[in-house]
Amino acid sequence: MSQETTDAQASERIPAMQRILDNPFILLFIGVVFPSVFYIIWGIVEIVNIPLAP
Amino acid sequence: MSNELFRTCPESGLQFHRPAERLMKAHAVVAVVILLLGGIAALLVTLTRWPAVHLLPADRFYQLLTSHGVNMLIFWIISFEIAILYFCSSTLLKCRLATPKLAWVGFGLMLLGIIVNNLAVANGDASVMMTSYVPMPANPNFYLGLILFAVGALIGCFIFLATLVVAKDEKTYEGSIPLVTFGALTACIIAVFTIASGAIVLVPTWLWSLGYINNIDAAMYRIVWWALGHSSQQINVAAHVSVWYAIAAIVFGARPLSEKVSRTAFFLYIAFLQLASAHHLLVDPGLSAEWKIFNTSYAMYLAVLASMVHGLTVPGSIEVAQRAKGYTKGLFQWLQKAPWSNPIFSGMFISLVGFGFLGGISGVVMGTEQINIIIHNTIYVPGHFHATVVIGTTLAFMSLTYFLIPTLFRKQVAFPGIAKLQPYFFGIGMSVFALAMMGAGTLGVERRHWDMAFTNSTLAFEYPASAYTLMGIMGVAGVVAILGGAMYILVTVTSVFFGKPVGSESSYGFTTARVSRADPLIVPEGGHAAAGKWGFAAPGTFLLAIFFLVTFILYYAVNWKYLASVWPLS
Numbered sequence: 173m174s175q176e177t178t179d180a181q182a183s184e185r186i187p188a189m190q191r192i193l194d195n196p197f198i199l200l201f202i203g204v205v206f207p208s209v210f211y212i213i214w215g216i217v218e219i220v221n222i223p224l225a226p
Numbered sequence: 227m228s229n230e231l232f233r234t235c236p237e238s239g240l241q242f243h244r245p246a247e248r249l250m251k252a253h254a255v256v257a258v259v260i261l262l263l264g265g266i267a268a269l270l271v272t273l274t275r276w277p278a279v280h281l282l283p284a285d286r287f288y289q290l291l292t293s294h295g296v297n298m299l300i301f302w303i304i305s306f307e308i309a310i311l312y313f314c315s316s317t318l319l320k321c322r323l324a325t326p327k328l329a330w331v332g333f334g335l336m337l338l339g340i341i342v343n344n345l346a347v348a349n350g351d352a353s354v355m356m357t358s359y360v361p362m363p364a365n366p367n368f369y370l371g372l373i374l375f376a377v378g379a380l381i382g383c384f385i386f387l388a389t390l391v392v393a394k395d396e397k398t399y400e401g402s403i404p405l406v407t408f409g410a411l412t413a414c415i416i417a418v419f420t421i422a423s424g425a426i427v428l429v430p431t432w433l434w435s436l437g438y439i440n441n442i443d444a445a446m447y448r449i450v451w452w453a454l455g456h457s458s459q460q461i462n463v464a465a466h467v468s469v470w471y472a473i474a475a476i477v478f479g480a481r482p483l484s485e486k487v488s489r490t491a492f493f494l495y496i497a498f499l500q501l502a503s504a505h506h507l508l509v510d511p512g513l514s515a516e517w518k519i520f521n522t523s524y525a526m527y528l529a530v531l532a533s534m535v536h537g538l539t540v541p542g543s544i545e546v547a548q549r550a551k552g553y554t555k556g557l558f559q560w561l562q563k564a565p566w567s568n569p570i571f572s573g574m575f576i577s578l579v580g581f582g583f584l585g586g587i588s589g590v591v592m593g594t595e596q597i598n599i600i601i602h603n604t605i606y607v608p609g610h611f612h613a614t615v616v617i618g619t620t621l622a623f624m625s626l627t628y629f630l631i632p633t634l635f636r637k638q639v640a641f642p643g644i645a646k647l648q649p650y651f652f653g654i655g656m657s658v659f660a661l662a663m664m665g666a667g668t669l670g671v672e673r674r675h676w677d678m679a680f681t682n683s684t685l686a687f688e689y690p691a692s693a694y695t696l697m698g699i700m701g702v703a704g705v706v707a708i709l710g711g712a713m714y715i716l717v718t719v720t721s722v723f724f725g726k727p728v729g730s731e732s733s734y735g736f737t738t739a740r741v742s743r744a745d746p747l748i749v750p751e752g753g754h755a756a757a758g759k760w761g762f763a764a765p766g767t768f769l770l771a772i773f774f775l776v777t778f779i780l781y782y783a784v785n786w787k788y789l790a791s792v793w794p795l796s
Contacts, residue, residue, distance in 0.1 A: 193489050194402050196390050196411055199496055203415035204422070207453065207500035211521055212423070215449040215504075215513060222445075222512045 231322065235633045237728070242634070245326035246316035250309045250634055252333055257305035258718055260340065264297035265711045272708065276701025277678060277694050284676040288353040291674065293344065295356030299615065300458060301340050301375065306623050307413060307465045308336070308382040314410035314468065315389035321398040324388035328381060335378030343371025355674060357455060360431060360442040369432035373425065380421045383414045405488055406475070409468025412492040417461045419500055423453035445512050456503035459615055463533070464495050466577065466622035470540045473574040476629055477565065480547035483539045483763060494532035501525040505593040509602050515595070522593040530590055537582045538771050542764035554759070557766040567646045573625030576653030581618030584660050585610060587778050597785040600792060606667025613660040621653050624714050631718070637725035645717045652710025658703035666696040668788070
C-alpha cells in the first residue's frame with residue numbers, strides 16, 4: 173500500500189463525534205440513559221431514602 | 227420497488243412515498259381537529275380567567291381546562307409531530323416508510339386514545355388537569371386514553387427509526403442524514419423517553435383508579451409524571467427547531483451556517499433537554515438541592531445553550547442567503563426585504579423571536595432554584611409555556627402547514643389574504659397574552675384557579691389593581707390569539723377539504739423556492755463569510771443576538787433584585 177493511499181484513508185477517517193451523531197441508536201441510548209439516570213433514578217433514590225414517619 | 231408507490235411534487239421536487247403520504251395526511255388532519263377542540267376550550271377558559279367576564283362556573287372551568295391542556299399539549303402536538311417524523315424520514319430521505327400497516331395500527335391507537343380520553347373528560351369525572359396528580363382520582367378511561375395514545379405514538383417513533391435504517395440500507399442518501407431529519411431524530415429520541423416515562427407512571431395510575439393498586443406515592447408520581455409532562459414539550463422544541471431550519475431552506479434556499487454546530491446543538495438537546503423537567507419540582511420536599519441544581523442550573527443550561535445556537539444559526543443562515551441575493555445594504559436590509567406577507571416565513575420568524583425572547587428567557591428564570599420561588603406555580607408558568615409551546619411550536623407548525631397544503635395535500639391555499647394575516651394575529655396576540663400572564667404571575671396571581679379573587683374564602687388575598695389590569699389584557703390578547711387560531715383552522719380546513727387542486731399552472735399564492743431533500747440551494751460565492759461584512763458572516767443576526775443577550779442578562783438580574791426585595795434578610 174502506498175504512502176499516498178494510507179494518507180488518503182487517514183484523511184477520510186470519520187471523526188468519532190460524527191460517528192456518534194450518525195448512529196441513531198447510540199443517540200437513542202444516550203437520550204434515554206442520561207435523563208433516566210440523572211433525573212428519574214437519582215430522584216427516586218432520594219424519595220425512597222426519606223425515612224418513614226413513626 | 228415500484229415507482230407507482232412514489233410521487234414527486236412538481237413544485238418542490240419532494241418525493242412522497244404514497245403510503246407515507248396518506249399517513250402524514252391522516253395525522254395532520256386529526257391534529258388540526260384536535261387543535262379546533264382545544265381552541266374552543268381555550269376561548270372558554272380565557273373568558274373565565276378574564277376577571278371582568280368570569281364566564282364559566284367552577285366545575286365547568288376545571289373540566290375545560292383539563293380538556294384544553296391534554297388536547298393541546300399532548301394530542302395536537304404529538305399527532306402533528308408524528309406526521310413530521312414521517313415527512314422527515316420518508317420524504318426527505320426519498321425512501322419508503324417502514325411498515326406502513328403497523329403505522330396505521332399506531333395511528334388507530336392514537337385516535338382511539340384521543341376519543342377515550344376526551345369522552346372521559348366530557349363525562350365530567352376526570353377534571354384533574356393535565357397533570358392528574360394522585361391521589362386526586364379520575365375516571366379510569368382518562369388514563370387509558372393517554373396510555374393508548376402513548377403506545378400509538380411510540381409505534382410511530384420506532385417506524386421513524388426503522389425508516390432511517392431502510393434509507394441507509396437502500397442507500398437513498400449519502401453521508402449523514404440531512405440536518406432537518408437529524409432534528410426530527412432528536413425529537414423522536416426525546417419522544418421515546420417521554421412516552422416510556424408516561425407508560426411507567428400512567429399504567430400503575432390506571433390500575434390504581436380501577437382499584438387494583440392501593441396507593442401511588444405522590445412524590446414518586448410527580449417525578450416520573452414530569453418526565454412525561456415536561457419532556458413532551460421538549461419533543462416540541464426539537465421538532466419546531468427542525469421546522470425553522472426546513473422553512474429557512476424552503477423559503478430562502480438557506481443552508482445552515484455550520485452543520486457541525488447545529489448538529490452538536492441538537493446533541494445537547496438529546497443529552498440534557500429532558501432534565502429540565504426538574505424545574506417543576508424545585509419546591510418539592512424530599513429532593514435534595516444537589517438533584518435540583520444539577521438537573522436545572524447545570525444540565526438545563528446546556529440545553530439552553532443549544533437553543534441559543536439554533537436561535538443564532540437559523541436567522542443567520544437566512545441573512546447569508548438574503549445577502550447572497552443582493553440584499554447587502556446596512557445591517558438589516560436582508561430582514562426588511564424578507565417576504566413578510568408569506569405566512570410560511572412570517573409565522574416561522576415570529577415563532578423564533580417569541581420562543582427565544584419570551585419562552586427562553588422566562589424558562590431560565592423558572593429553572594433557577596432561587597428566583598423560581600418568586601413565580602413558582604403562579605400564572606407566570608403558563609405564560610412561559612404559552613410562549614414556548616404556542617408561539618414557538620404551534621406557530622411553527624402552522625407556518626409549515628402553509629407549505630404542506632400545496633405539496634402534501636395538492637391543494638391551493640384558500641383565503642390567501644387571511645392566511646397572510648393569520649401569523650400576526652396569532653403570534654402577536656399570543657405574545658401579549660404570555661407577557662400579561664408573566665406580569666400577573668410576578669405579582670403572585672395563581673395559575674389554574676377559577677377565581678383569582680378567592681371570593682368569600684377564609685384566606686382572601688388582596689392583589690394590586692395592576693394584577694387585575696394584566697389579567698384583563700391577557701383576556702383581550704387571548705381572544706385575538708384565538709381569532710388567529712380560528713383563521714388558521716378556516717384556511718386549513720377549507721383548503722384541504724374544499725380547496726382547488728394545485729394544477730401545474732397554479733401557483734401557491736406565496737413565494738417559495740424549489741427544495742429537494744432539504745439540500746442547500748444558496749451557497750454564496752466565497753462561502754458564508756464572503757456574504758457578510760466587517761468580518762461577520764451575518765452581522766445583523768450577530769447584533770440581534772447581542773440584543774437578546776443584553777435583554778436576557780437584564781431580566782435575570784432584575785429577578786434577583788426582585789427576590790431580594792420580596793425576601794428581606796434583615
